[in-house]
Every structure is written in structure tokens, then in C-alpha cells.
Amino acid sequence: MSVPPETPLLDTVKTPEDVRKLADGQLRQLADEVRAEMIDAVSVTGGHLGAGLGVVELTVALHKVFDTPNDILIWDVGHQTYPHKILTGRRDRIRTLRQPGGLSGFTRRDESPYDPFGAAHSSTSISAALGFAEARDLAGGRHNVVAVIGDGSMSAGMAYEAMNNAGAMDSRLIVILNDNDMSIAPPTGAMSAYLARLVSSRTFMQLRDIGKQVTKRLPKFFEVAAERADEFARGFAMGGTLFEELGFYYVGPIDGHNLDHLLPVLRNVRDAKDGPILLHVITKKGKGYAPAEAASDKYHGVGKFDVITGKQAKPKANAPSYTRVFAEALIDAARRDDKILGITAAMPTGTGLDLFGQAFPKRMFDVGIAEQHAVTFAAGLAAAGFKPFCAIYSTFLQRGFDQVAHDVALQKLPVRFPIDRAGFVGADGATHAGAFDLAFLGCLPNFVVMAPADEAELVHMVATSAAIDDRPSAFRFPRGEGVGVEMPAVGEILEIGRGRVIREGTKVAILSLGTRLAAALEAAETLEAAGLSTTVADARFMKPLDRDLLRRLARDHEVLVTVEEGAVGGFGSHVLQALSDDGLLDGHLKVRVLTLPDSFLDHGDPAATMAAVGLDAAGIVRRVFDALGRAEPRIEPVRVLGGDRGRG
Template identity: 50%
Template structure:
């Protein structure tokens, strides 16, 4: 049997294949995606769901001249296979391999980098406006899922696109809406016929003719337009998009290559903004993913034959699991606790909470800004909201945290999952900036627990604190500590000395505590005796503990899984400056660049954030200069 995927040199070759050959190609693409993701992990269900749509887009368009902008990008595996990356596809999400998301630096076919949701329409509209400014004629297509359409940014893009009337095609990939087969088939037929070149010419000519008839023309035109709108409104949700100024087409069967190709050929000839609505099934072609699309949305390595995710060698729960279980325990005792997430119920460990307390759980969709301000409203009425959002996605709600929460000093607990390096999802998903962008906010307390017991204590502290409280934890297995009894709250801003030393001190937070302790043990065997302190909080800092340790130390080292600019190390430097101390310091953290994808252990080693890397940096400093103890900084004054 011919392997069409292996024979493809570029997307242009799709135009030479028959419909039957394209269907075989779709099966080959699904096979390659399942094979690779079963080994490497990745976003399986979403990519399997858009195989036919991807083939149809590249068949009809002239890519890369025509631009395809993928929203989020976790559905772009078929796109990568069709655009020259077949020979590298086995490196997907691995260190130095191809990304799991579209990247402009990776291929000219990747028109816009992605990783966060709801950006495609705005980006595509910008490209269309630039095309018109520069006198181009290429087509611009945004592909957005129904989940991403819950984000406010998507509606902002729709609003301006309808107002500007640019030639723009938005493909709504809908894998949630339920439309009966008969209605869907009729709507598909009407969409194909009503977008044909002949019908468009007839409709345009008829409207012009009716508009010119004296006295009766405008009335007749209104009747025709209302009849057309009523028919489409009865069969489809198109009125919403037409209110934004779009020509609505659909819904179509997103797995019918015949319908997709014919309709796209028609749609690309239309002028102005067009929204093409296609219905797809997540996990299409792999039964286990079809049955459990949430499990196979973002999945680790699994057994293809059984669909079973391969168990981790580590027996400890993840920090996410500890968080979810502890929140259920707390909610059983405190009816004020409510939980909020932004389309990440499973990812944030809130599935059991949602099941146990459906009236106290809110999934707001991909709308982080709304989630934060919604929590502020709940808090104003006496509830204790817990907002669980990945660190990288909370960046989208910066102003809401600053103005709606911290300014009003509202008691809200923020659980920042995926704090630090997340691994294979890469730079768009690393939680590398939260310590820096949140630390300057007044009224905010920010704790970084070092293990699962400290995480539980952070949660209890957050609920009892009368103000905004952040705590972050990594995408990782916990240390396997026994979790018994009710955790005790931690005094705000109180740290802990974990190890003594006479040659210097390491201040480390969160996941870096274990690495710092291991580095200190290795250095002690070389005669370098360093203490290790867990400040617990990056804000407020334990002034007494840290300043006291710094006064006695020949070297102060800070270690954090965050960018150095404005992070924990910067906070320590500011503290020592306020105290008039001139410390010999070494700050260790993430470098000033976007960190690529790979396993957490590989990335920690590459960034010097494992025990070996920390010891190496300290060894180099200690060997380079003669230690000088902290001394009062006479020329420094505060005023």
C-alpha cells in the first residue's frame, strides 16, 4: 500500500491526491500521531480531531503564502506532519526536538507562535490588515476551538474584525456543541450551496435588483434578508457571529473531506470576514481518546494497545493531587470555601472537589481575568475563594489581581500550579515569572512551600489570612512524606533554618530547597560549610531571620526557580540594602532567556538549578575570591 505521508514533499502535493488518497493520508497521519504521542506524551485528542480540517486547509490554500493561525496550537501535530517535519516528528517535545506548539522560528508554515488560548483572531486580523496596507492578496485563516472562544480576547478580535470588514476567515472548530445529525446534515448542505460562486452571484444580483425597484424594492429586500436569516437562525447559531459582522457558514461535518474542501473553495472567494463552523470529535480515530478526551488532552506516555497511561516510577502523589485532596478536606469543614478554575478542572486537581461540592465550584472557561474579578466579588460577600490557575496563565490577569484584589485587600487564595519549569510543554507554559510580577503588589502575601506538608500548611494559612495570599508549587511528584492530621498554619513571613554552616548561607525557596541541601552536603565534603535557610515567603520576607543569617555569613547565596530579574534574589538584595548591609552575594535562578522544552530534570541541569549546578556555581565563587563577611554599609542612608 502506498504511504502518502512519506511521499509528501510539501502541502502543495495535496492538490495532486484524489479524495480516496486524502482519506488514506488522514489515517496515516492519525497513526503517526498516536505512535509518537504514546512514546513522548503530548496533546493527543485535540490533534486527532482536526486531521481532516488540516488536510482540507492545506489542500485549498497556498501555504505558506496564505497564512494559517492556530489558536493555542495544541492541535497542530497534523499541520507539522504536512509541512516538512515528518523526519523530526519523533523528537516532538523532547530536548532539542520540535515544539509541541507552532513556532515561527521552527517553520515558515508556522505563521504565529502559540501556546496560550484566544489569540488567533486578533493575530490573524493584524496580518490581514498588514496585507491590505502592503497591497497583498493572500488569504488569512484563524482556527479557533470552542473552548478558546470563551476567552474575552477572542471576542475583542471578532468585534474589530467585523468593524474593519477585512477579508478574514475564522474557522470555529467545535467539538462540544450538540447538533442532531439530521439538522447538521441539512445545515451542511445549505452552507455548501449558499456559498457556491453561482449562488453568491445570484444573491448579490438579486439584492441589487430589489434595491433598485421604486417604492417596493427596499421592503422586498428586507423580507428576503429576514427569510434567509430566519432559516439560518433556525438551523445554526450563526446569528451571534453575524451580529459581529461576519458571514456565517456551517455547521459542517469536520471529518468530511468532501464537505470541507468544497466549502473552503467557496469561502475563500467571499469578501469580508467569514466564520466557518465545523463540528469535530476529539480523539477521532483512536477509541480510547474518543471515550476519554479529557484524559488524552494532554497525556504522558501510554500503551497504545490498552490506552493505559504508563505509571510513574515514583510512588508519591503529584503536588497537584495533594492540593486537590487537601482542598476537599478543608471544604468539608469550612462552607465558605469555593473553588474557581479557568478550563483546567482536571489539570488543577479539582475534579473531586467539583464532584463533591458542585454548588461551590466554578469553571469559568478560558477567562483568567474574569476568574480573578469573579473571585473578588465572591470574597466581598464573605466567601473564601480559592483560585487555581497555572502560573503561566495567571499572567493574563495581572491588572485584575493588582486593581480588583490587592488594592481592595480581599481575602482570596491563589493556587499557582506549574510554578517554575514545567518540562515538555516549553516556554509558553513555564511558570518562570510569577515571583517577579506578583512580588511588587501591595497587601499580597506569597508563600513558596518546599514540600507537600508545607503546601498543606500554606493552604490553611491562605484561608485564615485576611488578605490576598499566593502559593506556588511545581509540576512534579511530591517527596512522599506522610500527611497525617490537620496541618498547622504558618505565621505570615516566618522562615526556618534547615541547616547550619559557618562559611556562608543559602537562601532557597520551594523546589530549590532540596537541591540546595544536596549541594550543601557535597560542598561540606570539600570543606565548604554552608547553612540552608527556607524563608518560606518571598513576601513578606522574614527580616529577622534573613538579616541575622546574612550578618554572620561570608557568602549569601539565593536560589530560585524563577527569572533573576525582580525575583526572590532581588528581594533579598533589597532587604539587605534597607538594613545597610553590604553582602557578598551570588544569585542563582533562571537565565534571561526563554527556556526550551525538555524534561524538568534536563532543564534544571541545563540551567544550573540542580545540586551539581548549584555546587559548581558556589565552588567557583569561593575559589575565586577571599570570603569577606557582611559589614555595615556606612555610606548608605535611608530617607
């Protein structure tokens, strides 16, 4: 157990108002103490480490220079906001990060007035900040609006759409590009800092404005020539021509860890009178913590770790993760089929495609944080005869829905969508929970939608998806480990739209889609102990549904319960539609649809959350007795510990 760091100066800071009372010379010590506090806190809770360490000085400087929360400060993504939380009245709860009932790992409007806009998906900050800036102008306000966006987020088109709009509107807006990995232009020490301070100064801007006013009285040729000369001179000295073309006044690059450089430049851009400004700041991800600096990818998101050694505490896995099973199955399929390709939107490690890329470096494409482009890029590859697997988290695939509908489904192109992080995701909370993919994919014509009940079924679904060459397909799987079933040597191509019966009964039928099957089997044992003979079936496919299986379950049982780890409008809705079409809702059958609730689920323990929303075995049993109109007897739950589930 680590000893909490000594933080005498930080102990005097409760809010940014206290930061603004400090002398500039004290801020170096404050930054060092914030960094130590953050490292110690994340070692206890786990969370996102590297990005936050890289913006400690920038965070201190921003709260020193700007009058937050009256001045609006918007952080992109939210990975980098732990220092911000420490300085904005949440230090006493910082060791509850991502814990049930604790602080969110991202900015959140209902958590603090210092979080004016919630973030967890990337590249939204400039659009939101422009909205705040225009609202200020419409209301006659004078406060500042600042967006901090990371360079990774600048790989998404939305950021450039926002900048293009902001440049055309000429709103007074400050965008800080936190360049922590892929420098657009390196800072060159004192000279770079001097130039940034010079061109951001009031004197320079006033001279520039005087020049503009003079040239406006001259023929158009002189005005254009003056603008080009100004742009060329600053572009030659400092870079940033792209941002200038988008209508931003570019300043930088400057060292984001040097407070002597940051403070005067931030004051200059704060005091600028009009127009959008982009300040280019160079930072180092993981700054100040050697293990994170040495391996920024591994310390982007961490579990609990030892502060001294940096070693992360990871529980021993009882079964391989679904992500790894997918990656290995895809690699195996790709060895037999050279048309198979992998595509990721800046999540190679998270989706397992880093392993695919190691095996087939020329057949794996990381397109950056650009899900829309990833989907249509995959559509182009499919139209040209290849077999792209476009692996995207469920929550991020939402960003590419139009492309999935228009560019893939409408054209019946055989793009394959492995959907990771489907269902509840634990500590990352509502912004990353994969609740909606079944609903938004299920409504699209021409799609095959699958969900494996366990890791062995996932292997079969990779093979099945690879074999589907006349339409798009998707298969969803959860975060975390499998259930420990025996793994097949080779993936089997499943019959499209065919489910399987795991156990036979006569009174109650439980039809599960995906990894809730284990809970369904456990519920069946409890129901059997109560005298209710129970069938359990694994649908495998949401679309197309196994209509024959569904009709048999409906006709031969009194109660039919569907179970899915997805939102309202998904699998259960498709089952109800099919039963309605076949006239099977008019007779004796009692149907109950179990889904995630019609709300956004906060971060928390997965098992506890499943119990709270009624998607565990006890919840399924409860709904069966509710359907029968009977009081639930007091029966000890019967736990199912793995075993052969049959092939069906």
C-alpha cells in the same frame, strides 16, 4: 513495541504542495494514514492526542484547498497541530515531539514557515489572523488568511473581542470554528451540508451582493429590512445569529470528518471576495482511535501508551503529586469551613479541583478559558464574604494580571491563588513554564506570597492561605511529584513572613524559596566536605520577607546565596532590596542571586535543565566558590536522601 503503520500515500507527501497534487478521491486514504502515523508517533513520545485526531480531515482539506504557506493558516492553542506538522515537512522528526532538541508540541515560528504564528495559550488566533489580514491589505496582497479556533477557546473573551473588531473592519478573513465538544448546533446530515454549500457558493454570495447594491439605492428602511430578512433566513435554517451580529458571514455547521462536504465549502469560502466568514465545523475529539473517543478527557494529553490497548505507561509514583496534595488539603479545609470555594479556568483536572468538585459540587466553579473573569469573579465572591481559591497555572495567571492588580490587590480582597506548574514544566516548554509569577505578584502591594519546599509545607500553606482574611495571598508549587516527606495530619497555620533554618553553619548561608531546598541541602553537604560550614534556610515567604532571618544570615556569614525557580525580578530581587534598605550590602557580605535565566526555556528534561541553568546542587556550589574567589575543589557530591528537615 508497536509496528509502524503502512503509509504508502503519505510516504509520497513531503509538503502541502504534494497534497495539492492528489485527486480529491485520494484524500480519504491520506487522512487515514496521517491518523495512523500520529497515533503511532504520540504513543512513543506522549503529548496531546485527542484534539489532533479530531482535525485530521480538516487539516488535509485545508492544505489541499489553500496555498500554504503563501496563504496564512493560524491554529489556536496548538494542541491540534500534530497532523499539520506531519504534512508540512516535519514528519521525519514527528517522533521527537516534546523531546529535548525535538519538535515543539505547539506551533512555533522558528520551527517552520508553515507556522506563521506561535500558539500555546488559547483564543489568540483570530486576533493574530486579523493582524495578518490587515497587513496584507496595507501591502496590497491577495492571499488568504485562515484561523482555526476550537470551541474551548471560544469561551475566552479575547476571541469575541477579535471577532467584534474584525466584523467592524470588514476584512477578508476566514475563521473556522472547530466545534469538537459542545456543539452550538448539530449538523443534520446531507441537508446541513447542502445548505452550507449553497450559502457559501459564489452564486448565492453574488445574488446577496446584488441585493445589497439594489437596497442601497432605496430608502434606508428597505436596506435594513433586506439585511434582517437575509440574516433571519440563514439564521433560521442554520443558526449562527451570534456570529452574524458580530459582523461575520456564518456558514455551517458541517461534518468536519466528511471530505465530500469539507472540500467544496472550503473552496467556496476561499473564493469569497470580501468580508469575514465563519465556517462552523463539527468534529469529534479522538476521532478514529477508540480509546480516545471513549475518554476524550483522559486522552487530551497522554504519556507513552500501547497503540493496541490504549493503556498509558505511567511510572510508579514515589510520592503524591503536588497537585493532588493541594486538592486533598483544600478538601480537608473545606470540610471545616463552608465558606471555602474552588475556581478554575477550564483546568479542573490539571489543578486538582475536579476532586474538590466531586466532594463539593456546589462550591466549585469552572468558568471556562477565561482567566480574567475567573480572577474578578473570585474578587466578587471574596467581597461578599466567601473564601475563594482561584487555582490557575502560573503561565495562565499572566493573562489575568490586570484583574489581580486592580480588582484584587488594590481592594485588599482575600482571594487565594494556588499557582500550579510554577517553575520549569518539562515537555510543554516555554509557553507553559511558570517562570514569572514571583516577579509579577511580588511587585503588588497587599499580597502574601508563599512557596512550599515540599508537599508537607504545601499542606500548611493551604491552611495558612485559608486563614488570611485581610488581603490576597498566593502559594506556588511545581508540576510533578513531591519529595516523599512525612505528611501532616492537619495543616498548620504558619506565622506570616517567618522563615525557618534547616541547618546551622558559619561561613556560607543558602536561602531557598520553594522546592529548590532539596538542591540547597545537597549543596550544603558538598560545601561542608570542602571545609565551608553552611547554613540552609527556607524562606517560605517571599512577601513579606523574614527580615530578622535575613539580617542574621547577612551579619553572621561571608557568603549569602538565594535560590529560586523563577525569573529575574523575583525572590532574589526582594532580598537584595531588603539588604540595601538595611545597609547590609556595604560590608563584608558577598551575595549571589540564583534564578532562572533571563530567557525563555525550551522543553526538555527537568533535571537536565536545572543543571544547565545552575539551579542544581552543583550549580549552587559553583556560585559559592565564585563568590569566594576560589577555585572549586574536586569533591564528590554528597546526596541527601530525604529525612526530617525540621519545623523551624
